[in-house]
Amino acid sequence: MNGYRLGAIGIVITFFTIVTATVLLPMVLFNPKPSGHGNNYVVANIEVDPARGRRIYIREGCFYCHTQFTRPQDRGYGPLVKAGDYVFETPHQLGTARTAPDLTNEGGKYPSEWQKAHLVNPRAMKPGSIMPSFSFLSNRDMNDLVSYIQTLGNERPVQAYVQAPDEYKIALSMKTVDTNSDAAANAGRGIYTQNCSGCHGLQGTGNGPNSISIEKKPANFTRPFYKQYDDAFWFYRITEGVPGTRMPRWGDGGSLWDPRSGLLTHEQRWYLVAYLKTLQKDAEVTVNKLDQLDKVQQTKLPVLTRQRFEPATGGGD
Amino acid sequence: MLIDSILSDKEGSASRNFLVSALFWSVLGMGAGLGGALEFSIPDLVHNVPQLSMPHLRMFHVNAVTIGWLSMGYVGSMFYMVPALTKTKLWSERLGNLVMWAWNLVMVGAFCTLLNGNTEGREYAELGAVLDVMVMFALIAVSLNIYMTVVNRKVKKLYVSLWYFLGSLFWFPLVYIIGQRTFVQLPGLNDAIIGWFYGHNILGMWFTTIGVGMMYYLLPRLTNAPLYSHGLSMLGFWGIALFYAPTGTHHILQSPVPEWLKAIAVISSIFLLVPVLTVLTNFFMTMKGKWGMVVTDLPLRFAVTSSVFYLITCTQGPFQATRWINWYLHFTQWVVGHAHLALLGTFSFILSSAVYYGLPRLTGRQWYSQGLIRAHWWLKFLGFTLMMVSLTIAGLIQAAGWAFGIPVDQWGLQIRPYWALRSISGVMIVLGQLIFAYNAFKSLYVPAKVEVKAKPAEVKA
Numbered sequence: 143m144n145g146y147r148l149g150a151i152g153i154v155i156t157f158f159t160i161v162t163a164t165v166l167l168p169m170v171l172f173n174p175k176p177s178g179h180g181n182n183y184v185v186a187n188i189e190v191d192p193a194r195g196r197r198i199y200i201r202e203g204c205f206y207c208h209t210q211f212t213r214p215q216d217r218g219y220g221p222l223v224k225a226g227d228y229v230f231e232t233p234h235q236l237g238t239a240r241t242a243p244d245l246t247n248e249g250g251k252y253p254s255e256w257q258k259a260h261l262v263n264p265r266a267m268k269p270g271s272i273m274p275s276f277s278f279l280s281n282r283d284m285n286d287l288v289s290y291i292q293t294l295g296n297e298r299p300v301q302a303y304v305q306a307p308d309e310y311k312i313a314l315s316m317k318t319v320d321t322n323s324d325a326a327a328n329a330g331r332g333i334y335t336q337n338c339s340g341c342h343g344l345q346g347t348g349n350g351p352n353s354i355s356i357e358k359k360p361a362n363f364t365r366p367f368y369k370q371y372d373d374a375f376w377f378y379r380i381t382e383g384v385p386g387t388r389m390p391r392w393g394d395g396g397s398l399w400d401p402r403s404g405l406l407t408h409e410q411r412w413y414l415v416a417y418l419k420t421l422q423k424d425a426e427v428t429v430n431k432l433d434q435l436d437k438v439q440q441t442k443l444p445v446l447t448r449q450r451f452e453p454a455t456g457g458g459d
Numbered sequence: 460m461l462i463d464s465i466l467s468d469k470e471g472s473a474s475r476n477f478l479v480s481a482l483f484w485s486v487l488g489m490g491a492g493l494g495g496a497l498e499f500s501i502p503d504l505v506h507n508v509p510q511l512s513m514p515h516l517r518m519f520h521v522n523a524v525t526i527g528w529l530s531m532g533y534v535g536s537m538f539y540m541v542p543a544l545t546k547t548k549l550w551s552e553r554l555g556n557l558v559m560w561a562w563n564l565v566m567v568g569a570f571c572t573l574l575n576g577n578t579e580g581r582e583y584a585e586l587g588a589v590l591d592v593m594v595m596f597a598l599i600a601v602s603l604n605i606y607m608t609v610v611n612r613k614v615k616k617l618y619v620s621l622w623y624f625l626g627s628l629f630w631f632p633l634v635y636i637i638g639q640r641t642f643v644q645l646p647g648l649n650d651a652i653i654g655w656f657y658g659h660n661i662l663g664m665w666f667t668t669i670g671v672g673m674m675y676y677l678l679p680r681l682t683n684a685p686l687y688s689h690g691l692s693m694l695g696f697w698g699i700a701l702f703y704a705p706t707g708t709h710h711i712l713q714s715p716v717p718e719w720l721k722a723i724a725v726i727s728s729i730f731l732l733v734p735v736l737t738v739l740t741n742f743f744m745t746m747k748g749k750w751g752m753v754v755t756d757l758p759l760r761f762a763v764t765s766s767v768f769y770l771i772t773c774t775q776g777p778f779q780a781t782r783w784i785n786w787y788l789h790f791t792q793w794v795v796g797h798a799h800l801a802l803l804g805t806f807s808f809i810l811s812s813a814v815y816y817g818l819p820r821l822t823g824r825q826w827y828s829q830g831l832i833r834a835h836w837w838l839k840f841l842g843f844t845l846m847m848v849s850l851t852i853a854g855l856i857q858a859a860g861w862a863f864g865i866p867v868d869q870w871g872l873q874i875r876p877y878w879a880l881r882s883i884s885g886v887m888i889v890l891g892q893l894i895f896a897y898n899a900f901k902s903l904y905v906p907a908k909v910e911v912k913a914k915p916a917e918v919k920a
Contacts, residue, residue, distance in 0.1 A: 153626050156697075164652075165652070165653060172716070173646075202514055203515060204514065206582075211713075215713075215861075218866070224715055228646065230646070233650055237790075238582060238794070239794065240791070241792070270871055271868060275507075358869075
């Protein structure tokens with residue numbers, strides 16, 4: 143390269159400096175230890191092989207639409223991942239585009255039979271899904287793939303549940319209602335009956351008359367799951383509604399700083415919180431036969447669980 | 460002699476063969492992309508045929524348009540541009556033709572393996588071990604061929620295109636070797652870091668640098684005007700060489716990889732505005748006073764369209780790479796639109812321009828039909844604009860869906876019209892490419908006939 147020696151040296155030096163900085167250095171400096179929360183693909187079950195399932199996941203190109211890492215801003219996709227979770231994930235399946243749900247913590251979300259049916263005919267299980275059908279997979283492939291899906295995130299225990307945004311902690315400090323008192327719960331019952339029972343049902347079981355026509359079914363407040371909700375989170379859900387569902391924003395038109403604003407005032411919302419906190423049962427109530435099911439609800443007011451004094455009117459069996 | 464017909468040493472044959480093969484694979488690759496796009500709209504279009512399921516089509520689509528169409532076209536274009544710039548012959552036409560066959564063999568292998576899902580599972584590095592090694596040797600052979608041509612040059616000074624070509628042919632084989640990770644097993648996140656070093660640099664150190672080099676060659680040739688500034692072009696070259704390579708990690712900004720690596724990636728992504736704007740200033744100033752030529756000069760029209768799309772894609776890029784915009788837009792179809800803006804909007808157009816300019820000069824045959832070239836441009840331009848708009852809107856809807864925590868099956872319904880629009884745009888683009896291939900076939904392989912006026916009766920029939 144007559145006369146261009148300097149240029150050639152420059153290109154070589156530039157390129158190798160960059161490779162050193164961005165390829166070699168991370169390989170040397172970045173060695174996360176296994177966190178114990180990621181998969182290690184040790185086969186525990188001889189019937190199905192999650193490691194082989196992972197190879198089928200790759201073969202069928204699942205990673206073009208499904209990602210496998212939760213970001214700090216993702217809601218409803220489980221615990222955040224850590225660097226040590228990926229030590230045994232080669233080749234990485236982080237993914238690039240989310241045309242489909244994130245699968246980081248998919249394991250255990252649905253029964254295996256559901257997963258298999260969903261692979262064969264996605265639209266039967268999730269109307270409106272655009273996932274291709276994988277009905278061409280052999281039975282063994284299908285079982286291994288499902289076993290792999292069921293291992294995703296299983297080693298990652300839940301440490302913190304979803305929290306209300308910070309401004310609701312301030313709203314909590316402005317609270318004027320004792321949400322643990324029976325009086326407040328009683329006051330909330332009326333508000334609930336007027337505003338919420340249409341969808342959530344009179345007993346909070348999520349089977350009000352409107353629930354028939356709603357695709358995303360209303361919450362069943364008698365589930366023990368709702369025991370984990372704290373006051374701020376209940377208040378947040380009532381105020382802002384639930385994205386992706388028909389749940390309205392009861393704080394609409396108001397602000398967090400003006401207690402008298404919104405469709406329901408702050409006071410009314412706090413009464414509602416007090417009532418909602420009384421609805422949870424220790425276990426789901428199940429029935430064995432269809433005719434034991436409350437198909438049509440009788441118009442009767444629900445029983446308050448922490449009732450000390452029978453109110454003058456309403457309620458009770 | 461058989462060897463002469465297979466490994467011809469006729470001047471320009473390697474270049475011509477590369478360009479024709481590139482056209483062939485482009486039709487297959489873009490067709491696979493269209494098939495995938497249709498399956499987004501009609502998910503049950505193909506049932507029980509694993510070879511035609513969306514992910515397999517996508518694997519083949521990506522590899523056929525990058526390794527097949529763009530890379531083969533780039534090599535073909537370099538094989539005629541470098542001898543023209545150095546005023547000498549290609550060092551070895553036989554080696555060039557050998558590489559051409561090997562490269563086609565790789566693509567046949569890719570067709571057979573990827574559609575069956577025999578992949579390494581690494582995005583943009585899907586090809587299996589044997590094919591990887593073949594591509595590597597092919598790249599090294601191309602480098603050798605071009606470097607030896609430049610060594611034998613009759614012109615002392617190296618034009619800026621040659622800087623780009625020589626630089627790319629030095630670093631891209633290395634990027635390819637580093638990026639494939641065929642024979643190494645790295646822990647997950649390290650694998651991802653190298654994966655994105657490769658995934659971004661196949662664009663940054665190969666498609667961009669060769670494409671810009673081609674633009675530097677074509678614009679002055681097509682407009683018969685000197686380049687605006689040689690100094691600016693050097694600034695652009697060194698800017699790209701410095702700032703493009705470390706940007707890969709901006710693809711995994713929210714994953715638990717080291718923060719310092721993310722910082723390097725974001726900062727160098729923003730600095731990329733410098734070379735991009737210098738390069739484009741140079742192009743647009745070269746075009747000064749000649750903009751009217753795009754009406755009649757069709758290869759120039761392709762080149763100018765390409766540089767305008769380059770402006771859009773490279774202003775999007777640095778902003779997308781900043782943390783706060785990435786926070787919102789990552790994982791959405793916006794990014795897919797951005798990728799198509801670079802590879803289809805910018806580099807496919809400049810490659811089309813190079814083919815339209817180069818093939819007549821290589822073969823001595825004029826284009827069969829100017830009208831078909833016009834049709835190709837309009838179908839590609841309108842189709843691509845439609846695709847870009849629909850993917851961008853779909854991406855914004857998706858981004859809002861993720862930001863507000865709305866379940867996938869809810870926003871999934873909202874973007875279905877945009878999947879349909881993208882399928883339509885795909886039909887237009889594939890049709891444009893088919894017209895391109897048909898035009899090339901007619902010009903190269905069908906002997907030009909003496910014009911005979913058809914009788915009215917024959918026209919009616």
